[in-house]
Amino acid sequence: MTESLRLMAVHAHPDDESSKGAATSARYAAEGHRVQVVTCTGGERGDVLNPKLAHDPEILRDMPGYRRREMAAAAAALGIEQVWLGFVDSGLPEGDPLPPLPEGCFALVPLDVAVGALVRQVRTFRPHVMTCYDENGGYPHPDHVMSHRIAVAAYEAAADPTAYPDAGEPWAVQKLYYDVSFSVDRIEALDKAMTDRGLVSPFEGWISRRGDRPRRRATARVECAAYFPQRDDALRAHATQIDPDGFFFQMPRDIEAEVWPFEEFELARSRVEVGETMEDDLFTGVVPEGLAAGDGAADGVRSRPRGDGRLGL
Template identity: 40%
Template sequence: MTDARLLCVHAHPDDESLWTGGILARYAGEQVPIKVITCTDGVRADGSSVAAPGVRVAELRKAMAILGAGEPQVLDYRDSGGAGSGAAEPGSFCAAVFDEVVRTLVTEIRAFRPTTVVTYDAFGVYGHPDHLQAHRATVAAVEASAHPKLYPESGQPWQVAGLWLVTTPDLPFDAAVDVGPWLDTKWQALRAHESEFDRGAGVSVFTDPRVREQLLSTEYFSHRPAPRPRTGSPATDLLAG
């Protein structure tokens, strides 16, 4: 597993812990190089945020430190959710020029050279527009990264070995990863997103240890087949084993 490198592309601060906290803690412990890209800073583009600017990114950094997964890279977009139809708000992730987002991700993929990339399934796990945008952009970027004629100014082509999409057990999945041994770490990381608990967001349900045990101790992924690598490609796909 020496050549394995893991990239997770998430939409908001807290998603890294909620959906992938177990695998991040596990592979960080195995010294797998890890990169987490969080596409928004968690501030709502429509101005409906409860937390002050900067709070959610600070919480994200704390969570990442707890997971042992290093510094996150936060892209310069706002949360498209919120009270109204935030999707069209200027500055929101969903209002971003798609090609610009893909280009950014291609550049990061070619620089970091991950063997395994993780993002959300085609439904965005539960339909949040930013999760859908992250899915679309990441799928496009993983394919584009391998193509020498696409974004030639964004680095040498890189073929990812495995693209895995966060999903839930009520949908078809290809990998169910038991992260029970890392559940406490995952919970501490999730808990670092204090402002989300303070405002009574959905994550508050996990304050009940039975709910945590039931819903957070397994992480589900569906596999998106990638084209067969052409040359000199990485071999280790972390979640395929």
């Protein structure tokens, strides 16, 4: 087995880790690497999206506890570690005009407080690579945007010995990726594969509603089709959030594995040299023992953005 490395994935709510980058996480964990999901909120304000559970009294009585149990089952399905950052779900505001966010929610927490909590976790786990959402949050949920902001800031601050000195010894994460695996390109490719085979595509409605999302430029594709079953098991573990009869599970897995057998990521920052070709491994180029002063870690050298350098701070 190759030397064990560490990957940290920062997510907003329980279930996000199972719909974005989940098969990659399962692959790395199966290969002997340590994978940790940091869940920023408890998902307390999530709606029950599974119609079979919509009126379940146990769920309605204790949504926070139920979602924690779902998260534990999903983590077990993926073979990963998981920690809670401890903030409260902001909910998804709806209406015109939008209502104010609830007092004390994650999106309204002072940035330095939220970043400090994540810096402590980074310095404890000491990941070689981090993943998070892009500056739009993947989609504009306030908790997703906040998760992006604190992940990028923590990537920088965790390596700085003058930042959050009480949060542990400095640690320089070597690469930061945006998880762009749930993309319009992917859904369009799967939709076309279904229609080309004379099958009814479950994605037509999704494309008509969300096909105008910004398209990201992936710089890494991780082959992970062998771990789609673990991904699906993790999704089903979030029974309040995932309809097992919904559109996602109507895609034949053999066709998905043929057409789109990977998950995609966009390199946002790196402290190690990177090439211009498409990567097939998020750990490419990392130094297993970590970076020393003088390598862009703790000596004040800034990390190098990739491509157009959209950092979203």
